[in-house]
Amino acid sequence: MDPALEFHRQQTRRQFFGQVGLRAGSIALASLMGREMAYSASATSAVHPPLPGLPHFAPRAKRLIYLHMNGAPSQLDLWDHKPQLKAYFDQDLPESVRNGQRITTMTSGQSRLPVAPSMFKFQQYGQSGMWASELLKHTSKIVDDIALVKTVHTSAINHDPACTFVMTGSEVPGKASIGSWLAYGLGSESNDLPSFVVFTPSFPAASQAQALFTRMWSSGFLPSRHTGVALRGQGDPVLFVKNPPGVDASDRRAMLNALGRLNEIHHARIGDPEIQTRIANYEMAFRMQASVPELTDLSRESKATLDMYGPDVHRAGSFTHSAILARRLIERGTRVVQILHRGWDQHNNLPKLLRGQIEDTDQATAALVMDLKQRGLLQDTLVVWGGEFGRTVYSQGTLTQDNYGRDHHPRNFCMWMAGGGVKGGTVYGETDDFSYNIVKDPVHINDLNATILHLMGIDHSRFSYKFQGLDQRLTGVEEHHVVKPLLA
Numbered sequence: 001m002d003p004a005l006e007f008h009r010q011q012t013r014r015q016f017f018g019q020v021g022l023r024a025g026s027i028a029l030a031s032l033m034g035r036e037m038a039y040s041a042s043a044t045s046a047v048h049p050p051l052p053g054l055p056h057f058a059p060r061a062k063r064l065i066y067l068h069m070n071g072a073p074s075q076l077d078l079w080d081h082k083p084q085l086k087a088y089f090d091q092d093l094p095e096s097v098r099n100g101q102r103i104t105t106m107t108s109g110q111s112r113l114p115v116a117p118s119m120f121k122f123q124q125y126g127q128s129g130m131w132a133s134e135l136l137k138h139t140s141k142i143v144d145d146i147a148l149v150k151t152v153h154t155s156a157i158n159h160d161p162a163c164t165f166v167m168t169g170s171e172v173p174g175k176a177s178i179g180s181w182l183a184y185g186l187g188s189e190s191n192d193l194p195s196f197v198v199f200t201p202s203f204p205a206a207s208q209a210q211a212l213f214t215r216m217w218s219s220g221f222l223p224s225r226h227t228g229v230a231l232r233g234q235g236d237p238v239l240f241v242k243n244p245p246g247v248d249a250s251d252r253r254a255m256l257n258a259l260g261r262l263n264e265i266h267h268a269r270i271g272d273p274e275i276q277t278r279i280a281n282y283e284m285a286f287r288m289q290a291s292v293p294e295l296t297d298l299s300r301e302s303k304a305t306l307d308m309y310g311p312d313v314h315r316a317g318s319f320t321h322s323a324i325l326a327r328r329l330i331e332r333g334t335r336v337v338q339i340l341h342r343g344w345d346q347h348n349n350l351p352k353l354l355r356g357q358i359e360d361t362d363q364a365t366a367a368l369v370m371d372l373k374q375r376g377l378l379q380d381t382l383v384v385w386g387g388e389f390g391r392t393v394y395s396q397g398t399l400t401q402d403n404y405g406r407d408h409h410p411r412n413f414c415m416w417m418a419g420g421g422v423k424g425g426t427v428y429g430e431t432d433d434f435s436y437n438i439v440k441d442p443v444h445i446n447d448l449n450a451t452i453l454h455l456m457g458i459d460h461s462r463f464s465y466k467f468q469g470l471d472q473r474l475t476g477v478e479e480h481h482v483v484k485p486l487l488a
Contacts, residue, residue: 046187046188046189046191047188047190047191047280047284047287048183048187048188048190048191048195048335049187050185050186050187051184051185051186051187054185054186054457054458054463055185055186055456055457055458056457056458056459056462056463057457057459058457059380059420059421059455059456059457059458060380060382060420060421060455060456060457060487060488061380061381061382061419061420061421061455061456062335062380062381062420062456063330063334063335063336063337063377063380063381063382063420064178064179064182064335064336064337064381064382064384064452064456065326065327065330065336065337065338065339065368065381065382065383065384066178066179066336066337066338066339066383066384067339067341067361067365067383067384067385067386068163068166068167068216068338068339068340068341068386068387068388069341069344069357069361069385069386069387070159070163070209070210070212070340070341070342070343070344070387070388071159071207071208071209071210071342071343071344071345071346071387071388072159072162072344072345072387072388072389072390072391072408072409072413073344073354073357073386073387073390073391073413073414074118074346074350074354074390074391074406075150075390075391075412075413075414075435076117076118076390076391076393076406076435077118077119077120077133077135077350077351077354077391078132078133078135078136078354078414079131079132079133079148079150079414079416080150080412080414080431080435081122081131082117082118082393082433082434082435083122084433085115085117085118085393085433085434086117088115088117088434089115089116089117089401090114090115090116090399091114091115092112092113092114092115093113093114093115093393093394093434093436094434097432097434097436097437098113098436099437101411102157103392103407104157104158104407104408106347106396106407106408107392107394107396107407110396113392113394113395114394114395114399115393115394115395115434116393116394116395116399116404116406118133119351119401119402119404120133120134120135120351121133121134122134125140125141125143126140126141126143126144126425127144127425128143128144128424128425128426128427130143130144130146130148130425130427131427135354135355135358135362136358136362137362137363138362138363138365138366138367139362139365139366141366141370142366142369142370142418143425144424144425145369145373145378145418145419145424145425146369146385146416146417146418146422146424146425146426147416147417147418147422147423147424147425147426147427147428147486148414148415148416148426148427148428149414149415149416149417149428149429149443149448149483149486150412150414150427150428150429150430150431151412151428151429151430151431151438151440151441151442151443152386152412152413152414152415152443152444152445152448153410153411153412153413153438153442153443153444153445154166154388154389154410154444154445155171155410156171156388156389156410157389157408157410158408159210159345159388159408160210160211160213162388162389162408162410163210163212163213163216163388164213164215164216165388165445166386166387166388166445167179167215167216167217168215168216168220168474169445169446169449169473169474169475169476170476173215174215174220174221175215175220175221175472176218176219176220176221176222176226176465176472176474177215177216177217177218177219177220177228178336178449178452178474179196179198179217179228179336179338180196180217180218180219180220180222180226180227180228181222181453181463181474182196182335182336182453182456182458183195183196183219183226183228183335183336184219184222184223184226184465185458185463186335186456186457186458187335188333188334188335189333189335190291190332190333190334191287191333192287192288192290192291192332193287193288193291193292193295193329193332193333193334194228194229194284194288194334195226195334195335195336196217196226196227196228196229196334196335196336196337196338197228197229197230197231197329197334197336197337197338198217198228198229198230198231198337198338198339198340199230199231199233199322199325199326199337199338199339199340200212200230200233200340200342201233201317201318201319201321201322201339201340201341202233202317202318202319203319203341203342203343203357203360204343204353204356204357204359204360206352206353206356207342207343207344207345207353207356207357208343208345208346208347208353209342209343209345210342210345212340212342214227216338216340217230217338221465221467221468221472222465223273223274223277224274224277225276225277225280228336228338231292231325232317233316233317233318233321233322234316234317237292237295237296242289243289249289263275263278291332295325295328295329295332296316296325298313298314298324301324305324305371306324308367308370308371309323309324309363309364309367309368309371310363310364310367312360312364313364318360319339319341319360319361319364320363320364320367322339323339323364323365323367323368324364324367324368324371326339326368327368327371327372327375327377330377330381331375331377341357341360341361343356343357343360344357344387346391346405346406347396347397347405347406347407348396348397348398348404348405349403349405350391350403350404350405350406351402351403351404352403365385368383369383369418369419372419378418378419378420379419379420380419380420381419381420382417382418382419382420382421382422382452382455382456383417383418383419384415384416384417384452385415385416385417385418386413386414386415386416387413387415389408389409389410389413390408390409390410390411390412390413390414390435391406391407391408391409391413392406392407392408392409392436393406393409393434393435393436394406394407409436411436411437411438412429412431412435412436412437412438415448417451417452417486420455421455421487421488422455422486422487422488423485423486423487423488424488426485426486428441428443428483428485428486429441429442429443441485443483444480446474446475446476446478446480447480447481447482447483448483449474449475449480450475450480450481450482450483451482451483451486451487453474453475454482454487455487460473460474460475460480460482461473461475
C-alpha cells in the first residue's frame with residue numbers, strides 16, 4: 001500500500017479544500033515575495049527578525065524583564081499605606097465599602113470579615129517621597145526609578161484565570177502571552193539565544209505556592225517558535241541540548257543539515273508552518289550548546305556586582321541567580337525575560353510568610369534595576385513587577401495584633417514599572433481608606449499591557465493576529481488605553 005495514495009483516498013472534503021487553499025495560497029505568496037525582498041539585509045539574516053512595519057514608532061524600551069510574583073502580593077502590607085485602618089482593627093468591614101461585591105468561597109462562609117490593618121511600618125523614601133513598607137529594605141532605595149500603579153484591577157478572582165489574564169490579556173486559555181507577542185512582533189537581536197526566556201525559580205519552603213501553567217509563557221495561536229524557553233535552575237539549563245557521549249559538534253551539524261533538508265521537502269509537500277518552527281528550534285538548540293554555558297558563567301562578573309545581588313547569586317535556580325541571568329540575557333540580545341516567583345498566596349500566617357518572600361526577592365529585585373542603570377541599560381529596558389490580583393483588607397481566619405491572613409482581592413492591587421520611557425518617582429491612582437475600591441484613576445490590566453506595548457514601540461490597537469475569525473490582540477476586543485501619566 002502506498003501511504004501517500006492512501007492518505008489522499010481517505011481525506012475528507014474539508015481536508016481536500018484545505019489543501020487546495022494552501023496551493024492557491026502559494027500563488028499569492030509568490031506575488032508577495034518581491035515585497036518580502038524589500039526588508040533590510042540585516043533583518044532577513046536574523047534568526048528572529050521583526051515583523052515588517054514593526055515597531056510602529058520609535059520605542060522607548062527595546063527589552064522587557066517581567067517579574068511576576070505568583071500568588072498575589074499584599075498591597076496593604078507593601079505599597080498601599082493606610083494608617084487610618086488602625087482605628088478599625090477587628091471591626092467588621094462596613095457593608096458600605098464592600099457594597100455586595102463577590103468574595104471567594106474561602107471567606108464567604110466566615111461569620112465576620114474583621115478588618116486587619118498592616119502590622120508593618122511605612123515611611124516615605126527617595127526624593128519622590130513614595131510610601132513603602134519597612135519590608136522593602138532594598139526596593140525602597142529605587143523608588144525614584146519606578147512608577148507605582150496602585151489601582152490595577154482585573155475581573156478574575158482565582159489564581160489560574162487571573163494569572164492567565166495578566167499574561168495573555170484574557171481569562172480564556174489558549175491565547176498568546178505578552179512575551180510571545182513581543183517575540184513574534186519585534187523578534188530579537190540575538191542569533192544564539194531565544195528571543196523569549198522564562199525562569200521559574202525556587203521559593204521559600206514554607207510558602208503557600210500555586211501551580212504554574214505553561215500557558216503563562218505559551219505562544220497560544222501564534223507560531224510555536226515564539227513560546228518562551230524555560231531555563232531550568234538545576235542540572236542542564238535546557239534539557240537535551242548537549243550532545244550525547246561520542247557525538248561531536250561536526251556530527252551534530254551534519255545530522256541537522258540532513259534533517260533540515262528532509263523537513264524542507266516535507267514542508268514543500270504539505271505547507272505546514274510548524275515544520276519551519278521545528279527546523280528553527282533544532283538550529284537554536286545547536287547554537288545554544290555554546291551560548292548557554294557562556295551565559296550561565298558568572299566568573300567574569302565583578303565582586304561588587306555579585307555582592308549587590310546578594311548571597312544567593314551563585315545558587316542556581318534561586319530568584320537572585322535568575323535576576324542576574326535576566327540582565328545577562330538582555331545584554332546578549334534576548335527580547336523578553338520573564339521570572340515567575342511562586343509562594344505569595346498568604347491566606348493565613350501572612351506576616352511570617354510575606355517576610356520570607358521578601359527576603360527571597362527584595363535585594364535581587366533592587367539590584368537588577370540598579371545594575372541595569374549602572375550599565376546604561378535601564379534607559380531602554382522596561383522592568384515590570386506585580387502579581388495577578390491583590391489581598392483583602394479583612395482577615396481570613398483568626399486575627400490577632402501580629403498574625404492574620406488575607407483572601408484574594410481583584411478590585412485593586414499594586415504593580416510597578418521602571419526603565420525605558422517610564423516616569424520614575426510616580427504614584428498613580430488612589431484607593432479608598434480600606435484599599436478595597438478605586439476612587440481615582442483605575443487601570444485595567446489590559447491598560448497596563450497597552451502601556452507596555454506602547455513603550456516597546458507598538459500601537460496595541462494595530463497589533464493583531466487572525467485566529468478563529470477574529471483579529472486577536474493582547475489587549476482584547478474591548479477599548480483600552482495607554483496610561484500616559486506613567487510615561488516620561
